[in-house]
Each structure stands twice: as structure tokens, then as C-alpha cells.
Amino acid sequence: MAAESARKFEALEAQAATLLEIFRRGGYEQVAPSIIQPADILLDQIGEAIRGRTYVFTDLSGEELCLRPDLTVPVSRLYLERHPRADAPARYCYNGPAFRFQPKSASGTHPREFRQAGIECFGVADRDGADAEVVLLVADAVRSAGLKQFRFRFGDIALFYALLDALSLPERWRLKLRHYFWRPPAFHALLSRLAKGEAPNSGGPVAALAATLADKDQARAEELVANYLESKRLPLSGNRTLGEIAERLLDHGADLRSEPLPREVATVIDYYLAVEASPRETIDRIAMIAKGAGIDLGPALYMLSRRFDLLQERGIDVGAASFATEFGRDLEYYSGLVFQIETAGDKTSPIAGGGRYDGLLRSVGAPGEVPAVGSAIHTERLLAAIEGES
Known part of the structure; x- marks a missing residue:
């Protein structure tokens, strides 16, 4: 050994x-x-x-x-x-x-x-x-x-953000979907719930506490959460601070009050995230999805195509690579092209x-x-x- x-x-x-x-x-x-x-x-x-x-x-x-x-x-x-x-x-x-x-x-x-x-x-x-x-x-x-x-596997966070910006959906859900993109199971659960118009955990003590924080600012929300935890003799434990707990409850309450996501928008997002092929084929498929949805992704697709042209010119076999629209890696600081070697x-x-x-x-x-x-x-x-x- x-x-x-x-x-x-x-x-x-x-x-x-x-x-x-x-x-x-x-x-x-x-x-x-x-x-x-x-x-x-x-x-x-x-x-x-x-x-x-x-x-x-x-x-x-x-x-x-x-x-x-x-x-x-x-x-x-x-x-x-x-x-x-x-x-x-x-x-x-x-x-x-x-x-x-x-x-x-x-x-x-x-x-x-x-x-x-x-x-x-x-x-x-x-x-x-x-x-x-x-x-x-x-x-x-x-x-x-x-x-x-x-071989290379590619994705592009900016392209997904461009899709969300082009779709007609409430700003709250646009930001929410951007945030959940990094966790595919949670993302698809959220998208399915939004498409069905289901309220998020609308019953129970968490929803009740979230409802009491409606229209409160962060400082007041933290005060109310602290009082609640003390009254229930619940210790503050784990990696979450009081501020983070209050922020999540404010977010949950806002979810409860938000309008539903149009079903056709959820369908377009599902189609988009199902695409995985060679980079050139992926670009063509996304262009077809955008055309069918009546949205313009031309500038974002042009930039992506240019990038692969440059990689091909410099010696990368782009045809042997794959591109997955759902691929974003685990680290949430990425904002554009992502890749991994497999x-x-x-x-x-x-x-x-x-x-x-x-x-x-x-x-x-x-x-x-x-x-x-x-x-x-x-x-x-x-x-x-x-x-x-x-």
C-alpha cells in the first residue's frame, strides 16, 4: 500500500x-x-x-x-x-x-x-x-x-438565459428558472409545477409563516422569524443564517402570490432542454424550436456558431464533440460557454x-x-x- x-x-x-x-x-x-x-x-x-x-x-x-x-x-x-x-x-x-x-x-x-x-x-x-x-x-x-x-462536451449558460429573456413569462419565474438551472431535478419539478399552476407547499407551518412576512422588508422579516423560532424553542442550526432563512421565507411567500407560468412557455423550455447532439446539429434544432415558438434567438445562436467556427479553425474536432442544452456544470458562477473533457x-x-x-x-x-x-x-x-x- x-x-x-x-x-x-x-x-x-x-x-x-x-x-x-x-x-x-x-x-x-x-x-x-x-x-x-x-x-x-x-x-x-x-x-x-x-x-x-x-x-x-x-x-x-x-x-x-x-x-x-x-x-x-x-x-x-x-x-x-x-x-x-x-x-x-x-x-x-x-x-x-x-x-x-x-x-x-x-x-x-x-x-x-x-x-x-x-x-x-x-x-x-x-x-x-x-x-x-x-x-x-x-x-x-x-x-x-x-x-x-x-472528447469534448459543451453547453452555454448565456444561450439558456437568452431563451428565457425571449419568452413571455413573469419576471419572477424568469429569475427563478435561471436560479434552478444548475439543479436539473429541482428545475424540472419547478417547471412542471408552474406549468400545472400548482402552488408551492401552500399548506403547513412554513407557508403560514411565509404568509405573515408578506410585504415586510428584510430586517422586519428577520425579526419576525427570530421571534417565531424563539416561541417554538427551535434552535438556529446548520449552515443557514437567520437572514438566509428569512430571505427564503420571503421568496416562498412571493411564490404563493405569483401568477402561473403559461403552459406553452413551459413546453418550449422542455423542448429546448431536451436537445443534445453535435454542436452544429444542436444549433439547427434550437433555431427550429425558436422559430416554432415565434421568438428570436438569432444573435445568441450566431455568437455560438462563431465560437465553434473558431474552435474548428484552431484544431478542435467540433463534429466529434457533443452539445447539451441542459449542461451547465455544478458551479453557479458560470455565465457563458462551458465545457468538459470526457x-x-x-x-x-x-x-x-x-x-x-x-x-x-x-x-x-x-x-x-x-x-x-x-x-x-x-x-x-x-x-x-x-x-x-x-
């Missing part, structure tokens, strides 16, 4: 050296952001899927901290430390540990402590060019490390993944939106895939 662990460690170190050399040669500066990060910033940005798997603790001063569950947010914070006005382009690469709880128990390719080697590109105005640069560099890196057979059709254990996240820098302190795109390689999975090809 000890000999095997030593062999794996040496293999990962050699692999990391190869990956970082490719990144540095591509113009990316190697950095090492802190492993321990402020919990509030990380948890606000990574989304529900990863939030519940993050190791959070409180230090002796009472500050809530966490072990970084990925490196994109820490590297983004490092960029802002160097460029507080976010007014300069920068390219960083890294290799280091990240930490996540594994609900199905840890394994060799899904450990609690795992390594990510990756790149982040900030402040480059040519978004299409930067997207292609990152996709190509990561493909070059895994190929140089020894991976022979892999082997043998394995969608659950991607070798690498990444995408565009133009809104993240503003959320962690930048004065405005900053163009940003990046990707991380799961090095344990990469090593296992390479050894599996041998």
Missing part, C-alpha cells in the same frame, strides 16, 4: 510538471492562492451543489473559513489583490489541492482531497478568442500528459472542465463585470485515465 501511494505521488508530481510547463509556455504565470479561504465569499459563489460539500470551520477569532473546494474563486481573489480596479489582463496557472466531501464515499478518482491543475484568464476583451485559447490549451495539456482518447462517454467523472464566468469578479469585489474564463484538470482522474489506456 505504501509503495503504491509513493508511486502515485511521484506520477502525479511528474504529470503536474508537464501540465504546468504547457500552461507557462502558453503565457500563464504560475500562482499559489491560499488553501484556507473566507467561507462567506466562497459559499456565495459556488452554488448549492458544491456548497453542501465544502468543509467549513470557525477559527479561534470567530471568523468562518473553509478549505477551498475549487481554485477559481481563490485565483480570482488573488487577481483582485494585484489589480484592485480589475483594469489589466492577466493569465494565471496553478496546481494544488482542493477539498470536497464525497457523498458516495471517497475513491481514487473522487477523493476528499484532490488536485486541480488549471488556468484562469482575466480581462481579455476578445471573449471568443479567450474561450478558444483556454479550450485549446487544456486539450494540449491533457494530450501532452499522455491522454490519447477523449473519456469513453463518462459524463459523471470528467477529466477537466471549465467555462466563462464574467460576473464572478464583480461578486468578489471588482468595481464592475470583468471578462474571465478558465478551466481545471482533475489530475487524479487524468492519471487514472492515462493508466487505463495503457
